[in-house]
Amino acid sequence: MRSLFLAALCAVLCCASSDSHQENIEILMDNVVVLRVPDAQGTKVDVPLTCGEVYQNQPVFWKRNGEELKPSLQGNQVNVLVEEMIGGNYTCHLSPNGEYLNHTVIMIQLDPDNRTVILEEKSPEEGHIHCSAPNYKGSFHCTWTRAQFRSNAAVLLVKAERYMENIPCELNADGSGIHCQDTDCPFKEEEHSISVTVYIHSFSLLEAYTKSFYLREIVTPAKLPNLMTSDRKVFSWDYPESWEKPCAFFGLQFQVKAFHKGDSCNSEEHIMQNITDETKCEVNVKTKRFVFCVRAKDKFTNGPWSQWSQYIVDKHKVI
Secondary structure, X not given: OHHHHXXXXXXXXXXXXXXXXXXXXXXXXXXXXXXEEOOOOOOEEEEEEEOOHHHOOOOOEEEEOOEEOOOOOEOOEEEEEEEOOOOEEEEEEOOOOOOEEEEEEEEEEEOOOOOOOOEOOOEOOOEOOEEEEOOOOOEEEEEOOEOHHHOOOEEEEEEEEEOOEEOOEEEOOOOOEEEEEOOOOOOOOXXXXXXXXXXXXXXXXXXXXXXEEOHHHHEOOOOOOOOEEOOOOEEEOOOOXXXXXXXXXXXXXXXXXXXXXXXXXXXXXXXXXXEEOOOEEEOOOOOOOEEEXXXXXXXXXXXXXXXXXXXXXXXXXXX
16 A cells, blocks of 8 residues: 555646746655745645545545535545644545545755754764764664753664665664664775664754764774773783774774872873883883873774773772
């Protein structure tokens, strides 16, 4: 039934494409039509709908969001007037209170600027979507944050692909992120970027957010484990368990810093810093109370740093 419905709806939309407004109507997915308008105020567009080819000779009646339209709307193929941002779920039935047959959800997207009011911008550089990966095995996670006054917004569709090949993703239970699994070999040179598009709506307002990246740009090592010292001078740590092996091929670079006790690893007032490829470092500082911090990133790319691992060294003990 869906294929017949989509074929009929596509035919109706194509026949109506001579109208300049209809050129901005697109089938996004099964039973979802997107109307793109230049402004939220004052727009009025006739959107063609069809209940389905098999109902051509049936007494079809239409409702919007479960309510009968006034004046009533009948027929297998109809036009509905969409004003401003008032879209909705249009259902067709055998009679005013009869059997449900099919439905079409009309979403409104502001075009061409695609106003971004549903999600908060994480930063001008990062945009609205943050993506990270623990290694090069192809698994990555993307997150976003709804704006405070759009907390009930829901994800309609997520598309992830690399060079026209779909990447399977699973939406988080709270709708604030996705987990995806790419199948590229971690030893192969990454020639093409990954593109993630999130379609999210608040009532009838639809917005599309796209993030493009290479895995090498988002791979972030986990916090370094087993940070220890026996003499408060030489510190050692291990590669994360989640990091790719062999380490000679997927090498890490480490940044080490020392701070006065009471300062955090993100403080700008360090008393010692160094970059090393080794999983140990000797600290020569005069004070016997300090904070030792270490973090890692991919040695061969300009990817992000991991979170800091730290040890607090006191006069008589190490914490």
